[in-house]
Amino acid sequence: SDYEPAGDQPTAIRELVARQGAGHFRVVQSSHSLDVIPSESTKLTCVRLAQSQLPEGTELLTIGDRGALLGNDYELLTHPYSLSVDVVSGALASCWNLLPPGCRNVAGLLHYSKWTKTQNRSFTLSIP
Numbered sequence: 852s853d854y855e856p857a858g859d860q861p862t863a864i865r866e867l868v869a870r871q872g873a874g875h876f877r878v879v880q881s882s883h884s885l886d887v888i889p890s891e892s893t894k895l896t897c898v899r900l901a902q903s904q905l906p907e908g909t910e911l912l913t914i915g916d917r918g919a920l921l922g923n924d925y926e927l928l929t930h931p932y933s934l935s936v937d938v939v940s941g942a943l944a945s946c947w948n949l950l951p952p953g954c955r956n957v958a959g960l961l962h963y964s965k966w967t968k969t970q971n972r973s974f975t976l977s978i979p
Contacts, residue, residue: 861885879923882916882937882956886923894927912974914963916956918946936960949978 864885865878872887879886894915902911915924916937928935928946935948936959950959966976 879921879925880917881923884923894924895930898927898930909973912976914960918942934963936963 861880864887868876868878868887875890876887877890879888894913898911898913902909905911910932911930913927913930913933915927915933915935916922917924918928918933918935918940919925919938920940922938922940924935925940927933928940929942931945933945933947935946936950936957937948937955939948940946948959950962954962963976966978968975968977
């Protein structure tokens, strides 16, 4: 294509996808990028696949940065066991941010990892 976006790159990319990929692709945003993905793809599909490979009753923890609508982790953080390292959704049953004020993104993930204790191929979170 000879399309050259000008000005605001995220808006230009959203417009391009809306014009040329409408119905086939969607655009979601993280704290550092835009993702252009097939409309039918979600990260929650990957969670369900992983869950199907685990023993009955075993749960997964998902962690992402953009849990609000239009965020790249919106679907991922609708999982009941989900934590955000930045933006949360309005959901009360998922997408929690348990980090101290000012701690987010990579520092937030490292903080969550400090609270994680692994044993026998499972883990627990010990939040002070």
